[in-house]
Amino acid sequence: MSNYRLKIQYDGTRYHGWQKQKSGSDTIQGKIEAVLSRLCGQDVEVCGAGRTDAGVHAECQVANFHMEEAWEPAELFRRMNEYLPNDIRIMKVEQAGERFHSRLNATGKVYEYHLLKKDCYDVFARKYSWQMDKSLDISCMRRAADILLGQHDFKGFCTKASKKKSTVRRIDAIEIRETERDIFLRFTGNGFLYNMVRILTGTLVEIGEGVRPVESIQEILDAGDRRLAGETAPAQGLILREVRYD
Amino acid sequence: MSNYRLKIQYDGTRYHGWQKQKSGSDTIQGKIEAVLSRLCGQDVEVCGAGRTDAGVHAECQVANFHMEEAWEPAELFRRMNEYLPNDIRIMKVEQAGERFHSRLNATGKVYEYHLLKKDCYDVFARKYSWQMDKSLDISCMRRAADILLGQHDFKGFCTKASKKKSTVRRIDAIEIRETERDIFLRFTGNGFLYNMVRILTGTLVEIGEGVRPVESIQEILDAGDRRLAGETAPAQGLILREVRYD
Numbered sequence: 001m002s003n004y005r006l007k008i009q010y011d012g013t014r015y016h017g018w019q020k021q022k023s024g025s026d027t028i029q030g031k032i033e034a035v036l037s038r039l040c041g042q043d044v045e046v047c048g049a050g051r052t053d054a055g056v057h058a059e060c061q062v063a064n065f066h067m068e069e070a071w072e073p074a075e076l077f078r079r080m081n082e083y084l085p086n087d088i089r090i091m092k093v094e095q096a097g098e099r100f101h102s103r104l105n106a107t108g109k110v111y112e113y114h115l116l117k118k119d120c121y122d123v124f125a126r127k128y129s130w131q132m133d134k135s136l137d138i139s140c141m142r143r144a145a146d147i148l149l150g151q152h153d154f155k156g157f158c159t160k161a162s163k164k165k166s167t168v169r170r171i172d173a174i175e176i177r178e179t180e181r182d183i184f185l186r187f188t189g190n191g192f193l194y195n196m197v198r199i200l201t202g203t204l205v206e207i208g209e210g211v212r213p214v215e216s217i218q219e220i221l222d223a224g225d226r227r228l229a230g231e232t233a234p235a236q237g238l239i240l241r242e243v244r245y246d
Numbered sequence: 247m248s249n250y251r252l253k254i255q256y257d258g259t260r261y262h263g264w265q266k267q268k269s270g271s272d273t274i275q276g277k278i279e280a281v282l283s284r285l286c287g288q289d290v291e292v293c294g295a296g297r298t299d300a301g302v303h304a305e306c307q308v309a310n311f312h313m314e315e316a317w318e319p320a321e322l323f324r325r326m327n328e329y330l331p332n333d334i335r336i337m338k339v340e341q342a343g344e345r346f347h348s349r350l351n352a353t354g355k356v357y358e359y360h361l362l363k364k365d366c367y368d369v370f371a372r373k374y375s376w377q378m379d380k381s382l383d384i385s386c387m388r389r390a391a392d393i394l395l396g397q398h399d400f401k402g403f404c405t406k407a408s409k410k411k412s413t414v415r416r417i418d419a420i421e422i423r424e425t426e427r428d429i430f431l432r433f434t435g436n437g438f439l440y441n442m443v444r445i446l447t448g449t450l451v452e453i454g455e456g457v458r459p460v461e462s463i464q465e466i467l468d469a470g471d472r473r474l475a476g477e478t479a480p481a482q483g484l485i486l487r488e489v490r491y492d
Contacts, residue, residue, distance in 0.1 A: 011369045057370075081367070089367040121327070121335040123257045124303075124374065 001066045004076065005096035006046075008032070008061040011087040013127050013236065017054040018061070028052075028088060032063070035083045039076075040069050049102040049243040050109055053195065055235030057128060060091065062243040064102040108172070108244035109192060113185040113201045114237045120181040129182070130201075130237035136208030138178055144207045145174035145185075147217040148200065155224035157200055158193035159232065167193055167224075174200075186241070195232050203230030247312045250322065251342035252292070254278070254307040257333040259373050259482065263300040264307070274298075274334060278309070281329045285322075286315050295348040295489040296355055299441065301481030303374060306337065308489040310348040354418070354490035355438060359431040359447040360483045366427040375428070376447075376483035382454030384424055390453045391420035391431075393463040394446065401470035403446055404439035405478065413439055413470075420446075432487070441478050449476030 008028070016025040020033065029046055036044040049062040073093040080090045114129040116122055117136070122129070148171050155167040171189040178184075185204065187197050203220070206212040212230065220228045254274070262271040266279065275292055282290040295308040319339040326336045360375040362368055363382070368375070394417050401413040417435040424430075431450065433443050449466070452458040458476065466474045 009367065009369050011372075086372050087369050089369050091367065121255065121337065123255050123333050123335050126257075126332050128370065 001068060001098075002070045003064055003066050003096045003098055003100055004071075004073065005092075005094045005100060005102065006032075006061075006063045006065070006090055007092040008048075008058060008063060009089045009091050010058050010061065011127075012052060012055050012057045014087065015054065017056065018048050018050070018052045028058075028061075029063075031084060031088055032080070035080055036065065036067070038083065039079055040067055040071075042068065047102050049106045050192075050240050052240055053198070053235050053238075056238045056240065057236075058240040060242055061240055062102045062106070062245075064096055064100055102243070105245055106191070106243050107246050108188060108190055108242075109240065110242040110244070111187045111192065111197045112239050112241050113187075113197060113233060114239070115183040115185070115201075115205070117181055117183060122181060125182075127236055128239070130234050132183075132205070134209045136183065136205065137210060138176060138183065138208065140210070140214055141185075141204045141208040142176050144204055144214045144217045145176060147214070147221075148174060152221050153224055154193055154196055154221070156220040156226055156229050157196050157203070158226065159195040159199070161193070161224075161226070169193065169196070197238060198233040198235065199226075199229050199231075201233040201237070205233065206230040247314060247344075248316045249310055249312050249342045249344055249346055250317075250319065251338075251340045251346060251348065252278075252309045252311075252336055253338040254294075254304060254309060255335045255337050256304050256307065257373075258298060258301050258303045260333065261300065263302065264294050264296070264298045274304075274307075275309075277330060277334055278326070281326055282311065282313070284329065285325055286313055286317075288314070293348050295352045296438075296486050298486055299444070299481050299484075302484045302486065303482075304486040306488055307486055308348045308352070308491075310342055310346055348489070351491055352437070352489050353492050354434060354436055354488075355486065356488040356490070357433045357438065357443045358485050358487050359433075359443060359479060360485070361429040361431070361447075361451070363427055363429060368427060371428075373482055374485070376480050378429075378451070380455045382429065382451065383456060384422060384429065384454065386456070386460055387431075387450045387454040388422050390450055390460045390463045391422060393460070393467075394420060398467050399470055400439055400442055400467070402466040402472055402475050403442050403449070404472065405441040405445070407439065407470075407472070415439065415442070443484060444479040444481065445472075445475050445477075447479040447483070451479065452476040 020030045046065040077093040116129045116131045151170040155161045173188040175186040266276045292311040323339040362375045362377045397416040419434040421432040
């Protein structure tokens with residue numbers, strides 16, 4: 001068995017997320033598995049580092065899969081891109097060590113959320129950003145972001161928290177970068193719960209709008225109650241930028 | 247009569263260009279005129295500075311129109327964007343001098359063509375760039391671009407050149423900017439003929455690929471024969487960046 005490591009870029013607009021679904025809806029994992037199964041004539045299971053939600057994009061998702069036949073990575077690269085739709089691109093195929101697991105071995109992930117400022121339209125970003133209705137106070141958002149740094153139980157910032165699995169994660173950095181038109185929120189951490197980046201973004205936006213105090217961050221962390229946090233920001237503004245390994 | 251000046255951004259993907267057509271195909275001008283006519287209850291004619299081809303985009307098109315009723319620019323801005331589809335955005339509405347004409351008064355235009363290098367995919371640029379099959383020699387392209395600078399008869403770089411109208415234009419700058427993934431060709435001039443930027447780009451790409459000598463530029467200029475120039479580059483890689491006025 002050979003183990004292959006993929007770097008994948010995709011526009012999530014027309015997909016029901018990364019993860020294959022029973023319903024047969026189009027998913028990124030489903031598309032890639034279908035192409036690989038067609039190439040090698042047997043079922044192939046592709047494991048992705050991050051299970052991006054429906055409508056979320058990836059600049060660089062990492063995944064791996066095992067195949068009985070040994071293929072040249074360059075040949076796999078060429079053939080996969082030949083058959084994949086043009087909103088999913090394999091950026092790289094590499095032979096990986098036998099035990100490499102894209103999700104379990106990942107030590108960090110970087111997600112970025114793109115906000116378009118009030119009255120700052122950008123037709124080219126319309127499928128990749130969230131248009132603000134109000135002006136945002138960036139300095140408040142930065143103070144709130146600082147409270148989130150470090151290791152915490154992020155149960156309050158998660159949809160459908162599992163009772164069995166840990167909801168403790170570590171956020172290493174939240175960078176808030178501003179241009180004339182845009183605000184980018186860049187989250188770096190050891191892992192993110194279901195909807196976590198979108199709920200963090202929705203909450204920070206409410207703080208920026210002034211409809212929620214900076215201190216509410218600590219209350220949500222303490223209470224672990226999803227109902228205390230802000231709206232889940234729309235999927236289309238979110239992109240998985242990077243998956244890190246040691 | 248009030249004269250209004252518009253700054254417009256659009257994604258040209260699903261339009262048959264700027265200019266209204268008899269066939270009733272969707273065009274940018276047609277969409278904007280329909281919205282204005284609906285707002286003020288009478289026919290309005292919108293004049294654009296550049297008649298972008300089908301599939302070409304605009305970061306900042308400039309247009310103007312006259313209306314009998316006097317509207318507040320802020321009100322027009324709001325109402326127009328309310329009714330326009332989300333791939334056409336009015337960026338600014340201003341009251342203009344009575345004699346302002348967006349096309350006749352324009353003194354310069356800046357178009358940019360986006361090439362994606364060989365093997366450098368980018369799903370987010372797929373509707374806004376031209377994917378190269380071969381590596382390009384940028385230094386050859388820059389030498390060829392230098393020959394194009396200044397005032398010339400660009401008849402050889404134009405589709406369906408008019409016999410009556412002048413095909414003399416002045417190119418002030420062609421900047422070729424390279425990133426790891428992209429090559430941007432930025433053309434600044436006093437005006438461009440039909441398909442001119444796309445034919446210039448197609449010709450420069452053939453020079454970059456090494457299938458055409460740098461010197462052929464001078465031959466095309468001298469002969470004024472479209473058949474001597476390169477392919478017309480695809481519309482989707484082109485964007486109107488700026489229209490300049492004194």
